[in-house]
Amino acid sequence: MAALDPLRLTARVAKRLLVDGEVSSAELAKVYLDQIAAVEPQVRAYIRVTYDNAAKYSTKVDREMQAMRGPLAGLPIAIKDNMVTEGVTTTCASRILHDYMPVYTATAVRQVWDHHVVMLGKTNLDEFAMGSSTENSSYQTTRNPWDLATVPGGSSGGSAAAVAAGEALWALGSDTGGSIRQPAALCGIVGMKPTYGAVSRYGLVAFASSLDQIGPLTRSVYDCALLLQHIVGQDPNDATSVALPEPVALPDAERLDGLRVGIPAEYLAAGIEPGVRARFDETIARLEELGGTCTPISLPHTEYALPAYYIIAPAEASANLARFDGVRYGFRCADPVDLLDMYERTRGEGFGPEVKRRIMIGTYALSAGYYDAYYGRAQKVRTLVRRDFARAFADVDLIASPTTPTVAFKVGSRTADPLSMYMCDICTIPVNLAGLPAISIPCGLSDGLPAGFQLIGPAFSENRILQAAHALEGAIGFAPAPTFCDSGAVAPDGARTEARQ
Amino acid sequence: MIGEDDVRYVAKLARLRLEQDEAARMAGELAKILAHIDKMSELDMADVPPTAHVLDVVNVTRPDKPRPSLSRADALRNAPAVSDDCFRVPKMG
Numbered sequence: 019m020a021a022l023d024p025l026r027l028t029a030r031v032a033k034r035l036l037v038d039g040e041v042s043s044a045e046l047a048k049v050y051l052d053q054i055a056a057v058e059p060q061v062r063a064y065i066r067v068t069y070d071n072a073a074k075y076s077t078k079v080d081r082e083m084q085a086m087r088g089p090l091a092g093l094p095i096a097i098k099d100n101m102v103t104e105g106v107t108t109t110c111a112s113r114i115l116h117d118y119m120p121v122y123t124a125t126a127v128r129q130v131w132d133h134h135v136v137m138l139g140k141t142n143l144d145e146f147a148m149g150s151s152t153e154n155s156s157y158q159t160t161r162n163p164w165d166l167a168t169v170p171g172g173s174s175g176g177s178a179a180a181v182a183a184g185e186a187l188w189a190l191g192s193d194t195g196g197s198i199r200q201p202a203a204l205c206g207i208v209g210m211k212p213t214y215g216a217v218s219r220y221g222l223v224a225f226a227s228s229l230d231q232i233g234p235l236t237r238s239v240y241d242c243a244l245l246l247q248h249i250v251g252q253d254p255n256d257a258t259s260v261a262l263p264e265p266v267a268l269p270d271a272e273r274l275d276g277l278r279v280g281i282p283a284e285y286l287a288a289g290i291e292p293g294v295r296a297r298f299d300e301t302i303a304r305l306e307e308l309g310g311t312c313t314p315i316s317l318p319h320t321e322y323a324l325p326a327y328y329i330i331a332p333a334e335a336s337a338n339l340a341r342f343d344g345v346r347y348g349f350r351c352a353d354p355v356d357l358l359d360m361y362e363r364t365r366g367e368g369f370g371p372e373v374k375r376r377i378m379i380g381t382y383a384l385s386a387g388y389y390d391a392y393y394g395r396a397q398k399v400r401t402l403v404r405r406d407f408a409r410a411f412a413d414v415d416l417i418a419s420p421t422t423p424t425v426a427f428k429v430g431s432r433t434a435d436p437l438s439m440y441m442c443d444i445c446t447i448p449v450n451l452a453g454l455p456a457i458s459i460p461c462g463l464s465d466g467l468p469a470g471f472q473l474i475g476p477a478f479s480e481n482r483i484l485q486a487a488h489a490l491e492g493a494i495g496f497a498p499a500p501t502f503c504d505s506g507a508v509a510p511d512g513a514r515t516e517a518r519q
Numbered sequence: 520m521i522g523e524d525d526v527r528y529v530a531k532l533a534r535l536r537l538e539q540d541e542a543a544r545m546a547g548e549l550a551k552i553l554a555h556i557d558k559m560s561e562l563d564m565a566d567v568p569p570t571a572h573v574l575d576v577v578n579v580t581r582p583d584k585p586r587p588s589l590s591r592a593d594a595l596r597n598a599p600a601v602s603d604d605c606f607r608v609p610k611m612g
Contacts, residue, residue, distance in 0.1 A: 121593040214573050228572070257579040258572075325556040336533060343534070345606050347597035356612035358534075366536030374535060378526065378549060381533040395559045397569030402562070404570060436548055437555060453573030477574065 022046070024053045024184030025499040029093050029241040032187055036092050043092030046187075047076035047136050050094050053184045054138070060166050060502060062158045063180035065099045065109055067139035076136045090248055091134035096186035098177045099140035100147050101127050101232070102221045106137070110223050111155035112145045114342045114349045114368030124221025125256065126190060126232045126249040133248055138186055141176030145370045146339065147197055147225045149173050150442040153433055154372040161429070162205060163500035164467050167507050168426035171201030171442070177235045178205040182500050188236040188245055192222055194229045195327055196422075196446025199458035202235055203421035203470020206460040206500065208242045208487070209235045211446075213477045214453030215260040217246075218253030226334035227258075229327075229450040239459060239488040243268050246480065267481050269488035275309030277486060279473075280414035284320035285445050291424045293464025298420045301461040301471045304493040305418070310486075315414060317406040319399065323448040326399035328440060329383045329392045330451070335373075336380025342368065375436060404452045411476045416486055419445045421458040421470030429507060445472060455480050457487045460496045468496075521549050 022032075022041065027049075035041045054067055072094065079092040086092075097103065100110045102120035109115045123131065131137070144154035152160040152175030162170040163183035170179035174191030178201035181189050191198040193211035202209025210233045217232045224230065234245035247266040253259045281302065286295070302312050344350035344364030351367050354360030369377070383392035410417060422442055432439045449456045454474055461471035471490070475483045523546045530537045537545065591604055600607035 118597055121589060121596055215576070254581055258574075258576060260574060260576060319562075322559055322562060325558045328552060328556055329559075340534075344599060345608055346594075348599070350599035354609045357609050358612050360609050361534040362536035365534055366538075369535070374537070374541075375545065375548060375552075377533050377535060378529055378545060379552060382521070382525070382529045382549070382553075385529065385532060391560075392556065394569060395562075395564065397571070398564040398567040399559055399562065400570040401567050402564070404573065437551060440552075451570075 022049050024049050027187065028238045029187055029236065029244060030238065032093055033089065043076040043079040043136060044073070046092065047072045047094050047138070050138055050184070050186060057163070057183050057502060058185060061161050061163055061179050061183045061185065063141055063160050063176045063183060063185055064096070064139045065111060065142050065157055065176065066107060068106055068137055071106070072136055072138050079134050079136065086134045088133050089244060090130060092136060094136040094138045094187050095130060096138050096141050096177055096180045096189040097127055098143055098174050098189070098191045100143055100192060100223045101190065102223065103127055103137070103140065106140060108140065108223070109157070110146045111143045111157055112369065112373070113156045114364070116349055118348055122221065125218035125253045127221065129249050129251070130190070141174070141180050141189060143176055144173035145373050146223065146335070147173040147192055147194055148335070148372050148376055150196070150200055150439050151432065152176060153429065154370055156370050159429055162426045163502055164206060164426065166502060166504040167428055168467065169204070169429055171204035171422070171426065173197040174209070174235060175201045178202050178207060178209065181205070181207050181235050181237060188234060188241055190232060190249070191235050192230055192232050193450065194226050194331060195450050196443040198233045198235060199421050199446050199456060199470065199472060200442055202458045203460070204426040204468065206468030206496070206498070207235060207237055208239055208457065208459050209233065210242050210246060210457040211449065211455060212246060212250065212480060213455045215258050216250045216262055216455070216478070216480070218251070218256040218259045220253055220255035224338040226331040227338060228334060229331060239269055239457070239484055239491045242457065243484045262480070263478050264481065266484070269484040271485040271489040272492060273309050274305060274486055274489050277310040277416065278414045279305060279310050279312045280315035280410050280417045281312055282315050282317045282320065282410070282417060282419060284317050285419035289423045289441070290420050291464065294420050294422070294424060294469045297462040297464055297469040298471060301490065301494060302418065305490060308489055308493055312418070313414065315410050315417070317410060317448065319402040319406050320448060322399045323403050323451055324440065324444060326396040326403070327447045327451060328379065329396035330400065332376040332380035333383050333393050334380070336377045336384065339373070339377055372436070400451045403448050407452045407454060415475070415482060417474040419472045419474070421445060421472040425464050425467035425469055449474055453477060455483055457483050459487050459491055459494070461494055462496065463498060521553060522546055
């Protein structure tokens with residue numbers, strides 16, 4: 019077997035090695051399980067590693083190669099732990115679902131399983147996908163392999179860190195306000211949120227149903243397209259899922275001649291760090307070298323998107339999370355005196371602080387007398403945000419922005435102020451409100467940490483986005499790999515403390 | 520402005536037991552978040568229709584035919600308490 023570097027290997031190359039017989043599926047799985055053994059104590063990307071499954075299933079793929087072939091067969095994958103997997107616990111990183119054993123499998127996961135991918139495990143997240151750092155996990159905080167003192171982003175921080183750290187070849191995540199793109203940016207990998215409805219949400223534990231989408235986290239744009247190809251499609255079990263008007267194509271573009279890209283002034287005003295801004299400007303210059311034209315545009319209601327999101331997402335969450343009541347599954351408090359006591363204590367003890375905050379905001383916004391002032395108004399803002407995008411896409415093919423205003427921040431540096439954490443998603447949230455597809459690709463380093471470049475397209479323009487991202491990826495030639503260094507922790511008050519693991 | 524009494528009232532609606540210090544902290548945090556959210560009131564949106572759904576999808580239905588569903592055993596598998604093939608809960612207060 020050729021020596022494989024899990025920090026650099028792509029699915030595209032791994033598949034070629036498998037097909038050529040250079041490596042077996044079992045050997046490939048072992049590369050990742052060995053890397054997990056080596057770095058997981060520091061990174062903590064997984065809530066559960068399915069060692070037995072990975073070893074046994076990859077061996078089975080090797081043995082039954084004739085029956086179990088296809089573009090994904092034998093390639094190891096990590097799954098965010100908010101997608102239900104029959105026979106493998108699904109926790110949503112919440113105490114309330116501790117040891118929950120699903121009795122069915124999410125459609126998107128079923129689709130990749132049916133293509134004989136090898137599941138390595140379930141990855142960490144902010145509890146119920148509510149957060150931007152994985153610090154809201156009730157199990158562990160995942161660390162960013164580029165600097166173990168910093169967060170990997172979130173909420174799909176476990177999936178992003180696993181891919182970046184070579185603990186997975188690729189992964190599935192979910193994105194409600196940036197939860198795929200933001201951690202992909204902070205971890206120096208590719209992450210895509212498809213058009214709302216492109217991927218079935220059946221079996222994705224619901225956070226905000228009108229915003230949630232499953233998507234890929236990968237090491238290349240090609241891999242992203244390859245994985246996306248296999249998870250899209252209409253699903254009778256998700257009434258909001260739709261068939262894409264054209265199949266997802268594997269990207270091959272090297273030039274971007276004639277591509278019109280808009281740069282929204284409002285996104286660049288949103289407190290972008292100088293280093294992130296510099297990498298963004300360089301990438302725009304590359305885009306023009308490839309034949310694209312860039313023009314400034316305006317998305318005038320951008321500043322209202324975050325307030326609207328923080329009504330709509332919590333409102334939907336407060337309804338979706340009503341099902342966790344200690345009756346049918348999950349945690350139940352000890353010795354309840356009556357039914358109401360059981361509901362209240364089960365939820366009070368079972369949910370963490372951020373989830374409670376959002377349930378409270380959502381319940382407040384939907385309560386009698388406040389509906390019009392909050393939820394009604396937020397849904398109108400959503401219309402204005404959609405109109406902004408529609409107007410912009412009359413003149414441009416794609417919109418470009420930094421994915422996040424900053425590179426990875428220190429663990430603990432934003433937990434004391436929920437609003438400062440919400441600001442991480444200022445460039446990604448409007449995309450979810452409008453249901454649009456968007457990708458984040460790494461565009462260089464700032465202070466040794468990755469910066470992300472976001473491309474947003476009209477609904478169902480996945481192929482256009484992937485082609486543009488692929489050509490840009492080639493021009494950027496992002497080469498560095500994470501170092502697993504540790505710059506030392508910073509306490510919430512800013513005081514420097516001893517580096518800890 | 521949201522105060523501690525509002526927090527307790529909303530927590531009751533949400534079936535969420537909050538500890539004493541939790542309710543006090545929550546009041547401060549929610550006030551700050553809601554102040555940010557109030558930015559929406561700067562906009563005159565009298566003529567703007569609310570977004571109910573981002574795609575043109577209406578009335579998705581399927582044939583009304585019986586099909587296999589979760590077995591009783593599977594449905595009860597994760598229940599904290601079961602008796603006589605039913606979910607068991609404490610008495611009503």
